[in-house]
Amino acid sequence: MTQSSTPQPTKVQIRRWRKYMADEVAEGAIYRELAVKRTGQEHQILRGLAEAEERHENYWRAKLGEHARPVRPSLRRTMLRFMARHFGSVFVLALAQRAEGNSPYATDQDAAPQMAADEQVHEEVVRALATAGRTRLSGNFRAAVFGANDGLVSNLALVMGIGATGVASSFVLFSGIAGLLAGALSMAAGEFVSVRSQRELLSASRPTQVTLSAAQNLDLDANELVLIYKARGMNDEDAEHRAAERMGLFTCDCNPSFSLHPEVRSAELEREHEELGSAPGAAMSSFMFFASGAVIPILPYIFGLSGLPAVIVAVVLVGIALLLTGGIVGLLSGASPVKRGMRQLAIGLGAAAVTYCLGLLFGTSVA
Incomplete structure (x- = not known):
């Protein structure tokens, strides 16, 4: 009788399994790097995730057998490992959450069913770990992101609307600077009043003894x-x-x-206070980020450009900035950074296009 032997993997399978193995090695290293920067329970959880990724690595290594040669992991996981080593921020956890959620094991028959289930669990574990970081960022970071986007969109719309009327470039630059200062001060004042009022309302709701x-x-x-x-x-x-x-x-x-225990309610209120952030911090973030966004549309005019070239450069610069801010929001929320970036770009350029058309119409009517 002839003994049945395990079928040899095809070249396509070998390439795919090697990629899986390399990604598992990289993911384990990411969680170990993050664990070094954490203490207590978070450290233990991240170490547990690293051990799970090591089990997955060994699974593919066993299937590959003599073909188990090291290969370069995907670019995303290479970047994640670099960020985990040097930053260890909530951005890494947000990216890791997306990586776990996009695991191909659910549709790959070569992967064990337990591994697909593991990846689903890992996504939820990383989501929970990232929630704490998102909570810490949700106050001042919310004001910063909204401030930057408001500055980009509002000042680009202002500059394009005025520029389309055919006025001198110096007037467009002056209008852009005025819009920057007015918008930044308005944003800062509004954010300060909003956050302070919310914190006062929460404090007034705290039970006493x-x-x-x-x-x-x-x-x-x-x-x-x-x-x-x-x-x-x-x-x-x-x-x-x-x-x-x-x-x-x-x-x-x-x-x-x-x-209703006052200490329990007080703890809930403290968490809500943390999510809101401080009023001065939110105001400063709004001012600085609105100004940093609003200065971008007037950069071409600051450096001496005028007319259509200035408009084109301003649109390109603002478009890049909108893609970046939208992508960052997408990363933090666990959504696709590309889709969020394109959405921000469409909204911003759409608003600017409306004011530009109005400026053209107004300039024509005046002429």
């Missing part, structure tokens, strides 16, 4: 502690039960959900 300090002096026959607990969402029975405990009439051996 008045139920402890005032309980001993309250009238037993007109126990207004009950009103506090009713206002916090309890029904009549639960409110009276908790008020009696607070006044020392008996020790409550009841469901702890009878009361």
Whole structure:
């Protein structure tokens, strides 16, 4: 009898498996690099992900056998490893989340079903790790991104609209500088008032410990502690039960959900405060990033260009900036950076095109 042997992989399979193996090596290295920059539970989670990627690497290495020669990983994973080593920021986790979500194992019959399931779990783990970083960035970063995009779009629209009327380049430059300062100051003031007002509203909602300090002096026959607990969402029975405990009439051996614990609510409010960011920080971010965006459309005029060449250069520069800011937002949100970048570009250039057409119409009517 002849013994059955394992079929030899084809050249196409060998190339694909080598790529998978190289990517798994790179992903394991990415998580180990990130783990070095973390402590506690996050460190353990990242190390666990690295060990899982090592198991996947060994799976492909075993299938390749004598063909298991090292190859270069994909460009995306090479860049991720570089960023993890030198930055270790939330951008790396956002990119890693996308990489895990785009795993080809679900449709590749050569991959074990467990590996496809692993990649799905990894995506959710990385998503959870990235959430903390996104939360820290969501306050001031939100103001920065919106400020930069507003500066880019509004000043480009202003410059193109005025430039299309045929006025002198010096007037276009002056208008652009005025638009930059007016918009940046307006954005900063509005963001400061908005964030400060939200923080004050959250602070005003924080429960106090008045139920402890005032309980001993309250009238037993007109126990207004009950009103506090009713206002916090309890029904009549639960409110009276908790008020009696607070006044020392008996020790409550009841469901702890009878009361809305101030310490729990305070922790929730602190997280909301963190997400909002500080009012001065948000205002400064809005001012700086609006100004940095608004200066780009007037750069051609600053360097002496005029007429149609200045307009073309301004559109190109702003288009590149819109693609970058849209791509960054896409990365942080776990969406496609290309799609988000193209969306930003379409919105920005669309608004500028409208004002340019109006400027042409106004210039023609004046002439």
